[in-house]
Amino acid sequence: MGKRMVETVIFVIAALAALAGAVTVVLARNPIYSAVGLLGTLFSVAILYVVQLAHLVAAVQVIVYAGAVMTLFLFVIMLIGVDKEEKRVEPLPRQRLWVGILAGAVILFAAGVALFGEFVWVPAAATAIDQEATNGTIQAVAEPLFTDWVLAFEATALLLTIGAAGAVVLAQFKRKRA
């Protein structure tokens, strides 16, 4: 019962929760249930971030994704309405069969490579993981963010402004156009 055991237990619980949420997103008939499933997956992934010492990213994940983005999703679901059943008519006949065969072949190939081939998950993996080097505190993440990536950081500020302005423009709706 060491640190390793604790991390394994947390990983298994969070991974199962994430997979359950993801399956709910795909299978739920009601979009509200899909949204709640997505929320569960986002929280579970945030837990896995914390386990891997990505503290700042985990906090941002909970605040931005589970907070802002999911609120937006729920608002739009309420605006659009949830009572419409999806139609089961195929616009392109037999497309599901062919896509299914193709996807199955790709998945089998990938699984075969991962399981039986000499597959290296991370090419240049360090021999020993240095906990201090990747301890994602605010200070540690801010240093590369404001030195190496400062241009990209400023660009995201511009992107968010454009995104907000674009959403406002799209929300203005005129039915009768001259």
Next chain:
Amino acid sequence: MVPVGWYMALAAALFLIGALGMLLRRNALVMFMCIELMLNAVNLTLISAGRAMNDLNGQVAVFFILVVAAAEVVVGLAIIVAIFRRRATASVDELSELRG
């Protein structure tokens, strides 16, 4: 600690479920959620690989992906609402033309 391959396998499974949802569902909102699912799978991959390689830049990349995804959700949901107001549907099967 948990081997990095486990995290990668979990991320691959999440991405797969998201991609399947994208193919199977016709509700534009649910398809959008599946995109978020796939984005999260990739984020998990970046964090795990960054830790295995003793590199903090993976976390910085995830930070940027989160910001871009937030902007994408804002614009995408606004487009879905605009389409719904005009056509009264959220099903992608009914939207077969670009004309408004």
